[in-house]
Amino acid sequence: MNLKSWGLYPKIKSKVFPLINKTQLSKLLSSNKEFIPYGNGKSYGDSALNENIIHTKKYNFFLNFNEGTGLLHVQSGVTLDEVIEVFLPRGWFIKITPGTKLITVGGAISADIHGKNHHIDGCFSQSVEEFTLMLGNGEIKTIKKNDELFYATCGGMGLTGVILDAKIYLKKVNSKYINQTTIKTKNLKHTFEVFEKYQDLPYSVAWIDCLSRDIGKAIVMVGDFRDDNNLDYKKDKNLNIPFMFPTFVLNKFSVKLFNYLYYKKAPKRIEEKKVSIDSFFYPLDKINNWNRIYGKNGFTQYQFILPKESSFQGLQEILSKIASSGKGSFLAVLKLYGKENKNYLSFPIAGYSLALDFKIEKGVFELLDTLDEIVLKHGGRMYLAKDARMSKETLHKSYPKIKEFLNIRKKYNLTDKFNSLQSKRLDI
Numbered sequence: 014m015n016l017k018s019w020g021l022y023p024k025i026k027s028k029v030f031p032l033i034n035k036t037q038l039s040k041l042l043s044s045n046k047e048f049i050p051y052g053n054g055k056s057y058g059d060s061a062l063n064e065n066i067i068h069t070k071k072y073n074f075f076l077n078f079n080e081g082t083g084l085l086h087v088q089s090g091v092t093l094d095e096v097i098e099v100f101l102p103r104g105w106f107i108k109i110t111p112g113t114k115l116i117t118v119g120g121a122i123s124a125d126i127h128g129k130n131h132h133i134d135g136c137f138s139q140s141v142e143e144f145t146l147m148l149g150n151g152e153i154k155t156i157k158k159n160d161e162l163f164y165a166t167c168g169g170m171g172l173t174g175v176i177l178d179a180k181i182y183l184k185k186v187n188s189k190y191i192n193q194t195t196i197k198t199k200n201l202k203h204t205f206e207v208f209e210k211y212q213d214l215p216y217s218v219a220w221i222d223c224l225s226r227d228i229g230k231a232i233v234m235v236g237d238f239r240d241d242n243n244l245d246y247k248k249d250k251n252l253n254i255p256f257m258f259p260t261f262v263l264n265k266f267s268v269k270l271f272n273y274l275y276y277k278k279a280p281k282r283i284e285e286k287k288v289s290i291d292s293f294f295y296p297l298d299k300i301n302n303w304n305r306i307y308g309k310n311g312f313t314q315y316q317f318i319l320p321k322e323s324s325f326q327g328l329q330e331i332l333s334k335i336a337s338s339g340k341g342s343f344l345a346v347l348k349l350y351g352k353e354n355k356n357y358l359s360f361p362i363a364g365y366s367l368a369l370d371f372k373i374e375k376g377v378f379e380l381l382d383t384l385d386e387i388v389l390k391h392g393g394r395m396y397l398a399k400d401a402r403m404s405k406e407t408l409h410k411s412y413p414k415i416k417e418f419l420n421i422r423k424k425y426n427l428t429d430k431f432n433s434l435q436s437k438r439l440d441i
């Protein structure tokens with residue numbers, strides 16, 4: 014089968030083995046093949062790709078829920094979408110959610126995903142009480158916070174075994190709506206000022222026009238849940254991109270025009286309004302298969318983070334490089350991050366991160382290699398859940414706990430059993 018990740022790059026033919034139950038999985042792992050778990054394929058690069066794939070999405074029963082504490086026990090193939098549909102009407106929401114709800118709980122733990130509230134609430138692992146993990150020899154371990162296998166698995170991109178089920182805390186809410194404030198900024202300095210000003214609010218994000226001459230001009234959106242006892246949640250209706258766009262459709266001019274119009278459309282004055290959780294957290298989920306607009310060669314998302322002290326300088330340099338290259342994407346997403354956690358390969362550190370999409374075309378990888386150097390110079394790193402092309406030298410220089418991670422892979426004999434295209438490229 015031709016399984017893909019969200020970026021549609023790279024491509025590989027894989028044998029797909031659905032996860033059915035523990036006995037079947039342990040039997041599968043006893044073969045002499047190597048595998049990588051696959052959730053819902055919403056990582057952009059090659060972290061869930063290999064010749065043999067363990068597909069977990071049908072392993073998706075809800076197992077238990079404690080109304081008193083909000084502790085939910087689910088199998089790893091349950092998606093955040095499914096959790097929201099069942100639990101939002103009962104007044105519960107995901108504590109840490111990314112910009113799509115179409116991911117599995119296994120994928121959320123493995124990438125240790127973060128959301129618009131990282132500066133306050135941290136990563137997904139911080140809402141995890143425990144999970145069970147099947148190692149390469151079929152042994153099932155219950156992994157709790159502070160275990161070395163917890164630190165290695167959260168953010169470990171499926172390289173420590175198959176997560177079977179997990180207990181995660183949900184957050185009590187009293188509305189299906191968010192009070193959203195929108196602020197239009199003039200440049201990067203102004204954008205940073207707005208982030209700092211609203212940093213006590215739980216959610217914040219900015220859309221930057223990365224092709225503009227006014228470096229860092231953005232639309233910043235901040236918000237929090239309303240308290241209006243309106244929990245009658247129904248998913249918003251979606252549009253669909255029914256076919257792959259020809260590769261020429263997205264070019265410097267069409268992207269520039271889109272960004273210009275998007276910025277122009279935003280209100281001049283600070284605007285406050287009530288929006289649905291789907292509009293606030295998941296605007297991109299409204300268009301099914303939006304990745305097809307990049308054409309058949311696909312695209313790569315470049316997401317890096319810089320420490321707070323070098324964020325301003327580093328972002329100025331990177332945004333100028335991108336603007337002058339004429340490549341680069343629709344609006345880029347800028348977020349503020351809080352303290353880093355103890356997981357060996359979790360991406361966030363206290364600072365700012367930018368994520369932007371690049372169509373796979375001539376010259377793009379050379380540009381991204383240059384950007385890597387700027388990121389490294391400023392003490393930053395790239396996000397493994399988005400990566401399809403960084404070099405092993407870059408990874409090893411930018412993740413200081415890589416040795417601890419590799420030791421765990423060795424200690425539990427995981428290196429021959431769990432591998433992805435990414436792990437081979439990066440030598441991890």
Ligand SMILES: Cc1cc2nc3c(=O)[nH]c(=O)nc-3n(C[C@H](O)[C@H](O)[C@H](O)COP(=O)(O)OP(=O)(O)OC[C@H]3O[C@@H](n4cnc5c(N)ncnc54)[C@H](O)[C@@H]3O)c2cc1C
Nearest residue numbers: 052053054055056111112117119120123126127170171176
């Ligand atoms: C539109 C969009 C917006 C996004 N926004 C954000 C964001 O704001 N923040 C953020 O952090 N991420 C974001 N992401 C990335 C996404 O949240 C992560 O890549 C996530 O890991 C995808 O989960 P998945 O279930 O699709 O897993 P996959 O993509 O299938 O797999 C991702 C990794 O998890 C491993 N894995 C999956 N299931 C298991 C399991 N049961 N056991 C062990 N390993 C497993 C895989 O081996 C792989 O390494 C976004 C993605 C999209 C498409």
